[in-house]
Amino acid sequence: MPQLAFANSFWETYDLLEKQVKAGVRKAMAKFQQLSIAELYADKGLHLESVDKARDPRMRTIRITDFWRGVVLAPDDSSDIFLLLNVVPHDDAYSWAAKRLYTVNTATRGLEVRNVVAIEQLTPSLEEVAAKAPDLLFARHSDTVLRELGIDDQVLRAARAIADQAQLEAFAGVLPEDQFEVLQFLAEGFTAEEVYRDVVAERLAATSGDGTSDSLAMAIVNTPNRIKLVTGPDELAEALDKPFAAWRVFLHRSQRRVAYRTSFSGPAQVTGGPGTGKTVVALHRVKHLLSRAPDTQVLLSTYTNALAGMLRENLALLLEDDEQLARVNVTTVDAFANRVVREATGRAPSPIGDADERQIWRRLARRLDLPWSEQFLMQEFRHVVLAQGVENKAGYLRAERRGRGSALRPSQRELLWQAMTAFSTELAGRTTHLLVCADAAKLLSDQKATQHRYDHVVVDEAQDLHPAQWRVLRAAVPEGPDDLFITGDPHQRIYDSRVSLRALGIPVTGRSSRLRVNYRSTAEILGWSTGVMADVQVSQLSGDGDDSLVGYRSLLHGTRPHIAGYPDENSEIDAAAGRIREWLGQGVLPHEIAVCTRFNILLDKVRDRLRAENIPAVLVKDRPAAGTEGVRLATMHAMKGLEFRCVAIVGATARAVPFAKEVTPVEVDPQQHASDLLRERCLLFVAGTRARERLSVSWSGAPSPFLPD
Numbered sequence: 001m002p003q004l005a006f007a008n009s010f011w012e013t014y015d016l017l018e019k020q021v022k023a024g025v026r027k028a029m030a031k032f033q034q035l036s037i038a039e040l041y042a043d044k045g046l047h048l049e050s051v052d053k054a055r056d057p058r059m060r061t062i063r064i065t066d067f068w069r070g071v072v073l074a075p076d077d078s079s080d081i082f083l084l085l086n087v088v089p090h091d092d093a094y095s096w097a098a099k100r101l102y103t104v105n106t107a108t109r110g111l112e113v114r115n116v117v118a119i120e121q122l123t124p125s126l127e128e129v130a131a132k133a134p135d136l137l138f139a140r141h142s143d144t145v146l147r148e149l150g151i152d153d154q155v156l157r158a159a160r161a162i163a164d165q166a167q168l169e170a171f172a173g174v175l176p177e178d179q180f181e182v183l184q185f186l187a188e189g190f191t192a193e194e195v196y197r198d199v200v201a202e203r204l205a206a207t208s209g210d211g212t213s214d215s216l217a218m219a220i221v222n223t224p225n226r227i228k229l230v231t232g233p234d235e236l237a238e239a240l241d242k243p244f245a246a247w248r249v250f251l252h253r254s255q256r257r258v259a260y261r262t263s264f265s266g267p268a269q270v271t272g273g274p275g276t277g278k279t280v281v282a283l284h285r286v287k288h289l290l291s292r293a294p295d296t297q298v299l300l301s302t303y304t305n306a307l308a309g310m311l312r313e314n315l316a317l318l319l320e321d322d323e324q325l326a327r328v329n330v331t332t333v334d335a336f337a338n339r340v341v342r343e344a345t346g347r348a349p350s351p352i353g354d355a356d357e358r359q360i361w362r363r364l365a366r367r368l369d370l371p372w373s374e375q376f377l378m379q380e381f382r383h384v385v386l387a388q389g390v391e392n393k394a395g396y397l398r399a400e401r402r403g404r405g406s407a408l409r410p411s412q413r414e415l416l417w418q419a420m421t422a423f424s425t426e427l428a429g430r431t432t433h434l435l436v437c438a439d440a441a442k443l444l445s446d447q448k449a450t451q452h453r454y455d456h457v458v459v460d461e462a463q464d465l466h467p468a469q470w471r472v473l474r475a476a477v478p479e480g481p482d483d484l485f486i487t488g489d490p491h492q493r494i495y496d497s498r499v500s501l502r503a504l505g506i507p508v509t510g511r512s513s514r515l516r517v518n519y520r521s522t523a524e525i526l527g528w529s530t531g532v533m534a535d536v537q538v539s540q541l542s543g544d545g546d547d548s549l550v551g552y553r554s555l556l557h558g559t560r561p562h563i564a565g566y567p568d569e570n571s572e573i574d575a576a577a578g579r580i581r582e583w584l585g586q587g588v589l590p591h592e593i594a595v596c597t598r599f600n601i602l603l604d605k606v607r608d609r610l611r612a613e614n615i616p617a618v619l620v621k622d623r624p625a626a627g628t629e630g631v632r633l634a635t636m637h638a639m640k641g642l643e644f645r646c647v648a649i650v651g652a653t654a655r656a657v658p659f660a661k662e663v664t665p666v667e668v669d670p671q672q673h674a675s676d677l678l679r680e681r682c683l684l685f686v687a688g689t690r691a692r693e694r695l696s697v698s699w700s701g702a703p704s705p706f707l708p709d
C-alpha cells in the first residue's frame with residue numbers, strides 16, 4: 001500500500017475549500033490508503049494522470065470533484081509516498097503543476113519547491129541590471145560558501161544577479177524555501193557560519209535519514225516542518241476533520257527548537273516581533289510539558305480574559321485529549337491572584353479600576369495639599385512602592401527610584417510616604433488588582449496556598465506584566481528546571497510596566513531565544529509598522545540592555561497599506577466606511593475586518609456609521625463569540641494579541657496618538673515623559689501589526705507624529 005503525505009501548500013488553502021470539495025479530498029485520499037500503486041493508476045474515479053509539459057516529471061493530478069483537481073507528486077523511484085501538494089480549480093491545476101519543480105536541498109536534505117518558470121523569467125532581466133550595478137547583495141560570499149549552504153546552480157545564478165533586498169524579496173514564494181531563507185539571513189548581514197548553524201545544522205538535526213538515500217520518501221521524511229506524513233486512516237480522518245491550522249503541525253525550526261526542547265535548566269524566554277508565533281510556541285511548550293509526566297500541572301497565563309479564552313480554544317485543538325487539557329489552568333494573572341486570595345482568606349477581593357484609583361489620588365493630593373499631580377502619585381505608588389514590594393517608611397526612604405526622572409529630597413519622601421499610607425486608609429477595605437497580586441504572592445511564598453502551586457508556569461504576552469504580577473507567577477512554581485517559560489515582545493509594551501526579570505529572581509540569561517519570521521502580516525504591512533518603531537530604543541524584559549527587531553521579516557507579500565489624511569472627521573469616517581465596503585465586496589467576511597481607534601468616542605461614531613449602512617458591527621470588548629457576524633471594533637489597547645485579515649486604523653491624529661493626557665509633562669519627569677511617549681508609539685505599532693492582508697491608516701487634521709514618512 002502507498003503512503004500519503006500533505007505539503008503545507010495544501011493546508012494553506014484546505015480550510016477555505018467548500019464542504020463538498022473537502023468531501024472529495026477525503027474520498028480521494030482514502031483511496032491512497034486502500035489501493036495498491038497499480039490500482040491507483042487504474043482507478044477510473046481518481047483519474048491519476050501526468051501533467052503535460054510539467055517541469056517535474058513526477059507531477060500528477062487527480063480528480064476531486066467535477067471542477068476541482070488535486071495536484072500530487074508521485075514517486076518515480078522505488079519509494080511509495082505520494083505527496084498531496086494542492087487542490088485547485090480544474091483549469092488552474094495544470095498550469096500550477098506544470099511550473100513547479102521539487103528538489104532535495106543538498107545541505108538540509110529537505111524537499112523544496114521552486115517556481116522554475118518564474119526564476120527563468122526573472123533572472124535574465126536582473127542580470128542585465130546587475131552588470132551595471134555598483135554592488136551586488138551576495139558579492140562577499142564565494143560560490144563554494146553558498147553551495148555549502150545548499151544553494152544550487154539555478155538559485156546561484158539568480159543570487160549573483162541580485163543587487164538589493166527588494167530584488168531578493170521579489171523571489172519570495174518563487175525560490176526553494178530553505179535556499180531562500182539562507183539568502184535572506186545572509187542579506188541581513190548574518191555570517192555564513194551563523195546561517196549554517198541556525199538554518200542548515202538545525203534542519204539536518206531534524207532529519208532521520210543517513211543521507212545516502214535520495215528517494216522522494218526520504219526527502220519527505222526529512223521535511224517535517226513543511227510536510228505532514230499521515231500513517232493510518234485514523235490519523236488521516238483526524239487531520240482532515242479537525243479544523244486545521246498550519247501552526248499545529250508546521251513549526252518553524254526556530255519555534256520547534258524552543259517549544260520541544262527537552263528541558264531548560266531554569267526560566268526560559270522567547271521574544272520576537274508581532275506575529276512571529278510566540279503564542280503558538282507557548283501552546284506547543286504546554287503540550288510538551290504535559291507529555292513529560294501523567295500528572296504534570298501547568299499554569300498558562302496571558303494578559304486579558306479574551307486572550308485566555310482564545311488560548312483555551314487553541315489548546316483544545318492542539319492537545320491529544322481532554323485529560324491533558326484538564327491539567328492546564330489558562331487564566332490571567334489577576335484572575336489567578338484573585339482566586340488564590342479568595343480561597344486562602346475566604347473573602348473575594350473586589351478590586352477598583354484605574355479611574356477610581358486615580359480619583360483617590362486626586363482627592364489625596366488636594367486634602368494633603370501635595371505639590372504633585374495625581375498621575376505622579378499613582379505612578380510613584382506603582383513603580384516604586386508596589387514594584388519593589390516596599391512595606392514601610394524605612395523601606396521607602398531607601399528605595400531605588402530607577403526609571404523615575406525626578407529626584408526627591410528625604411523630606412519629600414517623608415511627605416510622599418504619608419500619602420501612600422493615606423491611600424490605604426482611603427481604600428477603606430477596597431483594593432486594587434496589583435494589591436491583590438501582592439497579597440497572593442505573599443500567600444504563595446508563605447506556603448499558605450499550596451494547592452495553587454504548579455509544576456510549570458507558561459507566560460504569554462509577558463511584556464506588560466507589573467513586578468507585583470511577576471511575583472505571583474514566580475511564587476506559583478518551585479524554582480528549578482523548566483519552572484517558567486516566558487513569551488513576549490518588548491516592542492508591544494502598551495501599559496506602564498517596567499521590569500527586570502533578573503531583579504525579580506527570574507534569570508533568563510543563556511536561555512533566551514528570538515523568533516524572526518512573521519507568519520501573520522505581509523512584508524508591506526510589516527514595513528509600515530516597523531517604520532513606526534524606527535530609531536527608538538526599547539529595553540528587554542530581562543533587564544539586560546535593549547531589544548531589537550533585526551532580522552524580523554515576513555515571507556508574505558500583498559498590497560501596500562493605504563495611508564491618507566482627511567480635512568475633517570466626518571469625511572474620514574466616510575472614507576473608512578467606503579474601504580470596509582470595498583473589502584466586503586472583495587469577499588472578506590465582516591468578522592475578518594477590524595476598525596481600531598485610540599478612543600471609544602470615535603469607535604462609537606464608526607459603529608453608528610456602519611450600522612446606518614447596514615454593515616453589522618460589534619465591539620471586541622463585548623467579547624463576541626468567534627462566529628458572530630460583524631466587523632470588529634476595538635480601541636488600540638483592545639487589539640492586543642488579536643489578528644484580522646483587514647484592519648482600518650481610524651483617527652491617527654496628532655491629538656490622539658500620543659494622547660497628551662497620558663503623557664507626563666517633561667518638566668515633571670523627563671524619564672517618565674519619554675517612557676509614556678514610547679508606550680503611545682507602541683500602541684500604533686501593535687494596531688498596525690494586527691493586519692494580515694490589508695491595512696488602512698487615516699486621520700483628520702494633523703497626523704500623528706509617529707506615522708512613518
Ligand SMILES: Nc1ncnc2c1ncn2[C@@H]1O[C@H](COP(=O)(O)OP(=O)(O)OP(=O)(O)O)[C@@H](O)[C@H]1O
Pocket residue numbers: 245246247250251252255272273274275276277278279280281489492518519520640641642643689
Ligand atoms: N509555524 C507556523 N506555521 C503557520 N502559521 C503560523 C506558524 N506560527 C505562527 N503561525 C500563525 O501566525 C500568526 C501569529 O502567531 P502568534 O499569534 O502565535 O504570534 P505572536 O508572536 O504571539 O503575535 P503577537 O505578538 O503579535 O501577538 C497566527 O495566525 C498563527 O497561527
